[in-house]
Amino acid sequence: MSSEGVRFEASEEFARRMDAEDPLRHFRDEFLFPLHHGEQSIYLVGNSLGLQPRKAKPYVVEALEDWEKLGVEGHFAARHSWMPYHELLTEQTARLVGAQPLEVVVMNTLSVNLHLMMVSFYQPTRERSKILMEAGAFPSDQYAVASQVRFHGYSPERDILRLTPRPGEETLRTEDILETIERHGREIALVMLGNVNYLTGQAFDMAAITRAAHRHGCRVGFDLAHGAGNLLLSLHDTGPDFAVWCSYKYLNGGPGTLGGVFVHERHARNNALPRFEGWWGHNKQTRFQMGPDFDSIPGAEGWQLSNPPIFQMAALRASMELFDRATMPALRRKSDLLTGYLEFLLDRLPPGFVRIITPRDPKQRGAHLSLRFSKEPRKLLEKLTAQGVVCDFRSPDIIRAAPAPLYNSFLDVYRFAGVLEGHARD
Numbered sequence: 001m002s003s004e005g006v007r008f009e010a011s012e013e014f015a016r017r018m019d020a021e022d023p024l025r026h027f028r029d030e031f032l033f034p035l036h037h038g039e040q041s042i043y044l045v046g047n048s049l050g051l052q053p054r055k056a057k058p059y060v061v062e063a064l065e066d067w068e069k070l071g072v073e074g075h076f077a078a079r080h081s082w083m084p085y086h087e088l089l090t091e092q093t094a095r096l097v098g099a100q101p102l103e104v105v106v107m108n109t110l111s112v113n114l115h116l117m118m119v120s121f122y123q124p125t126r127e128r129s130k131i132l133m134e135a136g137a138f139p140s141d142q143y144a145v146a147s148q149v150r151f152h153g154y155s156p157e158r159d160i161l162r163l164t165p166r167p168g169e170e171t172l173r174t175e176d177i178l179e180t181i182e183r184h185g186r187e188i189a190l191v192m193l194g195n196v197n198y199l200t201g202q203a204f205d206m207a208a209i210t211r212a213a214h215r216h217g218c219r220v221g222f223d224l225a226h227g228a229g230n231l232l233l234s235l236h237d238t239g240p241d242f243a244v245w246c247s248y249k250y251l252n253g254g255p256g257t258l259g260g261v262f263v264h265e266r267h268a269r270n271n272a273l274p275r276f277e278g279w280w281g282h283n284k285q286t287r288f289q290m291g292p293d294f295d296s297i298p299g300a301e302g303w304q305l306s307n308p309p310i311f312q313m314a315a316l317r318a319s320m321e322l323f324d325r326a327t328m329p330a331l332r333r334k335s336d337l338l339t340g341y342l343e344f345l346l347d348r349l350p351p352g353f354v355r356i357i358t359p360r361d362p363k364q365r366g367a368h369l370s371l372r373f374s375k376e377p378r379k380l381l382e383k384l385t386a387q388g389v390v391c392d393f394r395s396p397d398i399i400r401a402a403p404a405p406l407y408n409s410f411l412d413v414y415r416f417a418g419v420l421e422g423h424a425r426d
């Protein structure tokens with residue numbers, strides 16, 4: 001049974017019926033699937049690199065043609081003029097993450113933005129110098145945090161508090177996170193968690209964590225690389241100080257594309273915050289007077305440094321339009337069913353073949369399930385690839401499978417489980 005009371009069945013007919021009743025099924029046609037022997041592959045790595053929306057190419061070509069025909073005039077005269085181009089993404093991005101338009105901006109890339117946010121929101125003092133993060137955080141986040149700590153003259157060994165699961169457990173307990181904040185809150189300058197955790201698929205209770213951290217005077221930031229386009233977010237109401245994410249995973253913006261940033265409204269006009277500044281964060285009315293003094297745009301846009309890469313934004317627009325049409329609440333509903341169906345089918349495989357390490361509680365996860373295989377997972381992945389299944393592998397023994405609700409179907413999930421079943425009986 002799913003959390004919404006759907007009684008799952010392990011049959012192709014059932015999977016096809018779920019697809020026929022899926023109000024979002026048409027969005028699949030908006031994407032280009034890599035082919036395997038002429039057929040769409042079973043693509044379950046939207047958590048790593050989302051598929052290309054059909055409209056991405058025409059949107060990029062439009063910008064290329066405008067550049068060809070208009071040269072520098074394209075800044076104003078392009079069909080979508082380049083000067084304010086990033087604003088085309090603002091409202092959609094705000095709706096995606098549950099923020100006010102003032103609170104979001106699309107710029108730079110994820111690790112860069114994480115550093116920029118820490119420049120503003122990690123201000124260690126002798127009494128309050130620590131950063132609380134997951135021991136199992138994504139490596140780039142670990143490097144960024146440690147280098148920020150060192151940059152301020154503090155010591156990563158002493159000043160980074162790392163959350164670890166209890167012995168014998170794979171994921172963190174919310175109560176343990178909150179207890180750590182209660183115990184060390186006075187020494188913590190910044191609580192910085194990934195959401196969803198990239199390796200385990202665990203989603204954290206952002207509201208409870210944010211409340212606890214703020215009660216103790218800590219700043220709070222979330223890395224939503226695996227959360228944007230996956231979790232139902234309401235960043236404004238939840239209230240973290242900042243959040244960052246990338247747009248090439250669930251958001252389908254294309255390889256290495258731009259990241260997104262949320263800065264809470266309470267900081268929109270806070271000029272006392274330290275910040276690294278650049279001309280694209282300067283007041284738009286006076287930017288081209290080229291004066292020497294920085295006059296910040298209020299809100300997240302004030303953190304922009306450079307004029308943005310138009311071709312990448314063009315591709316991202318194609319996907320963001322689809323998210324806006326589908327809406328996150330509807331995507332989340334479908335995602336719950338898709339991932340619940342995957343879980344249901346995996347639980348029926350021969351005992352001992354695979355273990356799901358992602359939390360079983362749908363509220364503590366997004367789309368992806370992390371699977372631990374007892375024998376030769378790397379070989380298994382090779383076999384899956386040869387059969388047209390695209391998943392990814394994280395050393396030493398985890399395969400991640402992420403049905404993305406915007407383009408994956410119940411039939412994809414059913415077929416994936418069928419391929420696994422064949423190997424379970426090898």
Ligand SMILES: *Cc1c(COP(=O)(O)O)cnc(C)c1O
Pocket residue numbers: 109110111112138140141194198223225226246
């Ligand atoms: C994917 C991912 C990154 C990658 O960072 P880039 O700067 O986009 O290369 C960083 N952190 C997390 C948590 C991620 O999931």
